[in-house]
Amino acid sequence: MSFDLTRRRFLIGSSVAATGLLTGCDAMVQSTTVNDILQKAESLTMGAQRLLMSRQTLAREFSEADLSPVFKANGTSQPDSEDYARMTENNFADWKLAVNGMVKTPLNLSLADLKAMPSRTQITRHDCVEGWSAIGKWTGVPLGLVLEKAGLAPGARYAVFHCADDLEPSLDGSGRYYESIDLVDAWHPQTILAYGMNGKDLEVAHGAPMRLRVERQLGYKHAKYVMGIELVESFKNLAGGKGGFWEDRGYEWYAGI
């Protein structure tokens, strides 16, 4: 038998074996039972982090010298709706942040109202789930102050952020961006509704007029183009029921890792 034939047989044999293995792996990946078991690790991660961190434990803050020269814009960089276009035209003068759901006093706050409240400025690192990081300087009002103003109704457990951008254009609105955090993160001192970035007004590419900063979690939790905050007991009935745009598409709700 010639070398070539043997070699070819070996290559055919190994590629058949590899294909079989791949199919086997992918079948395992798609099994719901396997996924349910693997998903248990998410609660382990959240449990471990919450056990080891106090409610006040801060994310590292950096200095001006550490700022990224270019802060990468990710996800939506220009929401594609007439309403949003109208808002940008007059510099978000008509924009109002709606705070409702399980609150004692529903609010409608303008950008001027928010800027009149006490602010916090922090230089922090933004970590994308993909693996890259960028450091930016954020100025905004602590979410806790806004929640205090509205007053939580008993039973409220999560703050849901409704956004202006359709990251996955759809007719039924299921591609609309949204996010949610629990009250531990909502009351955290570094959790702010940021309207300023690197000393200027927040740019459209980064979520103008306002984005969430929740510094102990990954980038997709930091909802951009926030239009409203809804306090809920459960997010089961919202969109895909997993508490966020990316969560509905398989990503962890607790993105501390």
Place this chain on the structure above:
Amino acid sequence: MASVTSGVTDTAKPKKVLFYRHSVAVRITHWLNVLCLSFLLMSGLQIFNAHPHLYWGQYGADALPDPSFISIGAVEDGDTIKGVTRIGSLSLNTTGVLGASTEDGELSPRAFPAWITIPSYQDLATGRRWHFFFAWFFVINGLVYLLYGLIGRHFRRDIVPTKDQLTPGHLAQEIADHARLRFPKGEKARHYNSLQKLTYMAIIFIILPLMVLTGLTMSPGFNAIFPWLLDVFGGRQSARTLHFISASLIVIFVIVHIVMVLVSGVWNNLRSMITGYYALKFEQKDEVSK
């Protein structure tokens, strides 16, 4: 240590003595580690594929000017694509393996090829789910092994080299023997040789813990809990690069480990890591110590 003598013959055939080399704890944690590291590598490469660029420092993103020093990508090449791996200013055409490889019968842009990632297709969310599940599994298994190694005296008995093994003459002799693929026989094969011991120590006490620590340094939650990790590794992006380099070192270790298992008596090695019993072969003139 229990010794079982078998196959005593009157001819010049070497005498085989089975002895109990690997405890149950070592065998179970070894094979669980194989399982964990395999899934961690495959899901890790899936995660890497989501952003196949490595940086040094606190930050790094592919926003121009791109400061990455290792980058795997695809570029257009006529009506097809080619895979390019860039290390510093050095660019290599790696079509077929890195940057561009066959997926569903078509040359597609992807850093690591489909046959080595889990799942085979691009799916970061699933890759992360597998990675973190097996990361927990790996950490718990590793802690059980470390505790056993300390309390059960496995480290002192089997892993830490003796003083005699560390003399320059002895080390030089072992390097020469290894280079000629000549392995100790008889009584000398009862214990790991010094190169083996030093390699195992590097993997157990340096590389595998480095893997866990650099992994934790990439987590924003653990960053808040252990901020000193950022100072130790010089930033999240440095930690990500070190995570990748340590993983590569583990892959190199595993390749060498498997080659050594194959050339130094594959059945004997496999049996000892499955049943615990390892056979020592003695020439008739040798003394058998019990």
